[in-house]
Amino acid sequence: xxxxxxxxxxxxxxxxxxxxxxxxxxxxxxxxxxxxxxxxxxxxxxxxxxxxxxxxxxxxxxxxxxxxxxxxxxxxxxxxxxxxxxxxxxxxxxxxxxxxxxxx
Amino acid sequence: xxxxxxxxxxxxxxxxxxxxxxxxxxxxxxxxxxxxxxxxxxxxxxxxxxxxxxxxxxxxxxxxxxxxxxxxxxxxxxxxxxxxxxxxxxxxxxxxxxxxxx
Numbered sequence: 001x002x003x004x005x006x007x008x009x010x011x012x013x014x015x016x017x018x019x020x021x022x023x024x025x026x027x028x029x030x031x032x033x034x035x036x037x038x039x040x041x042x043x044x045x046x047x048x049x050x051x052x053x054x055x056x057x058x059x060x061x062x063x064x065x066x067x068x069x070x071x072x073x074x075x076x077x078x079x080x081x082x083x084x085x086x087x088x089x090x091x092x093x094x095x096x097x098x099x100x101x102x103x104x
Numbered sequence: 105x106x107x108x109x110x111x112x113x114x115x116x117x118x119x120x121x122x123x124x125x126x127x128x129x130x131x132x133x134x135x136x137x138x139x140x141x142x143x144x145x146x147x148x149x150x151x152x153x154x155x156x157x158x159x160x161x162x163x164x165x166x167x168x169x170x171x172x173x174x175x176x177x178x179x180x181x182x183x184x185x186x187x188x189x190x191x192x193x194x195x196x197x198x199x200x201x202x203x204x205x206x
Binding site for chain 1: 125128155
């Protein structure tokens with residue numbers, strides 16, 4: 001590894017904090033990131049190893065300060081940009097809601 | 105087509121020393137360290153290649169390698185602790201003969 005995530009054996013991080021009855025997501029946006037990741041994997045936009053590598057390539061300071069799903073989102077944005085799926089020239093626009101189907 | 109399995113259960117192995125700038129699943133704290141193969145998971149695509157977008161990465165055996173605590177941490181290790189790491193075949197080399205008694 002040898003990237004910032006490779007912290008095994010380092011002192012100073014303290015004990016693992018266990019949360020009682022921890023919910024799967026602490027906020028709605030985390031669940032959306034989770035779903036987005038699964039959708040992109042399924043669509044083969046990237047694979048799991050590319051995803052992990054994108055997390056490892058984060059700026060070290062940003063990596064350590066980020067939460068788990070913030071890292072996921074960071075990796076997704078990095079990969080979408082690198083693969084040309086998303087560019088800085090195209091800020092996300094809200095899409096109009098689709099018409100309901102089968103109303104004829 | 106998978107690469108041949110170079111190691112079997114019970115064999116002593118040493119983790120190759122390397123520092124690739126790319127993605128790898130070898131944590132730093134086991135580089136150059138020796139352990140024993142406890143189990144063979146099966147064959148899986150090498151993440152080092154897959155992470156770079158290789159659509160046809162090498163497929164290698166993945167082993168559970170167990171390291172003694174003192175092997176990794178010296179006197180700061182705990183005698184009851186063992187550390188198990190899943191490692192791909194190409195991460196490993198045979199342990200040197202002179203340490204075969206460890």
